[in-house]
Amino acid sequence: MMAGAAIPARQPTDWHSDAMQSRIRARYRAEKRFRAYGLFAVLLSAGFLVFLLVTMVANGARGFTQTEISVPVNFAASDLFLQPGDVEGDGTEAALASADIEGIVNAAAIEAYGEDGAELISNGAWIRVRDAIATNPDMLLGQERFWLQASTELDFGSRGDMGDARSARPERQAMVARWDGLDEAGQVRRAFSWTFLTSSDSSDPTLVGIWGALKGSLLTMIVTLILAFPIGVLAAVYLEEYAPQNRWTDMIEVSINNLAAVPSIIFGLLGLAIFINMFGLPRSAALVGGLTLALMTMPVIVIAGRNAIKSVPPSIRDAALGIGASKVQVLAHHVLPLSLPGILTGTIIGMSRALGETAPLLLIGMRAFVATPPGDFTDPATALPVQIFLWSDELDPGFVEKTSAAIIVLLLFLLAMNGVAIWLRNKYEQRW
């Protein structure tokens, strides 16, 4: 305190003065307001999430089912030159391929439902009849009633008047009337669609399935995980534990941080240039997709891994070093197990992002129309998000509900993947 400066004597603080009381009230108000902001933010995001899920489920649930129409097929009376003996053993495929099953199914539909009968069933409905013959050839001797996929037109008829411009068209209104008649007669039904879960892409929305894309995503994720996880963890360990502090390691660190922020489409170009053009790996393959996504996922795992390793208390390292553990033993026995939860969190984030990634896969050709599920890592494949993208682009309105259903499958896949990772993380979570 400066000598000589006249400092007025300080008054004793009156903790009960009005000014003090109003200050306290203002503080409480600020507290309440702040809490309300937080609550509002939480409710808003929860609201969006609920809205998203409800819309998806409402739209997509229909995609898991299909409209079916009952068609009696009289094989005995038809001109299908096929005997039960023909479809046994090695000749089955050829015999079924040469027989005009589609023709007799269409004929049966016309016979059952009149002139436009063939338009009520899906173009691919006969495949179901073919498969049934293959499993039970004896049905060729008599008559059999099939539930076949209805055509998109009839399916829309089943929805009634939806109040949009399309529903106002005369042919649509005729179809609605048609459906009502069939429904009353018990000749149509809505059934769970195994086709959707077991088959692949098709140009006909009544025949599409998600299995091909699901398997493609699965194979891609396996490649990504196998590459990105060990490489990411090893890189994190090296950078954190062994690398000398110099300009080079600084540069590597900056590069990795930047890599994590690079737009994913760039990785697609990189994958195209390196894996396909330079190394000559097959186009559209899950292997290339996995490699490309691994490039994208690795930096995320490296960054999360380094943070996790850094957060292991130094006292644990000291303890292990102090009883003569070597550096590798300290790492393998203590540091890595303790940082595993953090590493797994990073892996979850990276893999979730990779699973939902579309752009890089488009560039390496995984947007091709693939009608058979990939058999291995080098077969042409597509992935769930790409499939969703492709279907959402289709003109046929039958694809709308299939797109939503595919989104639900993607979300469930994501949930399952994260569930496993979280389970693993909790299993290894240690407290100290």
Place this chain on the structure above:
Amino acid sequence: MNNVGKNMNDVIPSPVGREAPKDSVIAQETLKMKARNVDVFYADKQAIDDVSIDVGLENVVAFIGPSGCGKSTFLRCLNRMNDTIPIAKVTGEITLDGEDIYASDMDVVQLRARVGMVFQKPNPFPKSIFENVAYGPRIHGLAASKLDMDAIVEKSLRRAGLWEEVKDRLQDSGTALSGGQQQRLCIARAIAVDPEGILMDEPCSALDPIATAKIEELIHELRGRYAIVIVTHNMQQAARVSQRTAFFHLGTLVEYGDTSDLFTNPREERTKDYITGRYG
């Protein structure tokens, strides 16, 4: 500073006119560790200046001194824990049983098993009590069988005075024990690898008086079997547990002598100031 530590024969004289305490000079057969002219640098800053000290089996050595005087730094030189700090540089000579521990053919990993360490804050592994003790013997291959391991763990816990308290819950987490128990667990962990020396870096500073008393008692029991060096801020503790005391100040060893002498009859003015509470 007058280089008290330069020549050990000067440092450990029998004070004239007084009867020399029995353990005034460390007998050759119990001499374990020897440090000569040790300097430690952190980058350009000198943390330890020309320290020489002998540590024997029969004498617990206490390092005392104000914060930042270098006593912990010097302690960590004795089992090369300073190696983990990239900028630390140690010169001079430190030997364990006559072997230079900074020689290029000295295996650091083995050295740290031979000279164990107990830290300021109890740091059990987040594993079971059994695993905490068994870890060292396991990585060094000291147990031939499961039975062997059980025996080592029991013996180490008994020697650390913890067996009776934990024998029924060996599978519980080591971190669930109380602070004092954790510290004794850490001592058991160090003992389990059958070391020759144990370095304790303020082992009681995070403990209550009862737990502290137990650790001090334990140090008494371990004396003679292991060469023990303890760093402490607590001068009463130094007086209670040690036979010889080294007083560090500003990186130099000011005075090193029998504990009883140093506390009752310090030769250096600075020692006297410190132990009478004038600074530090």
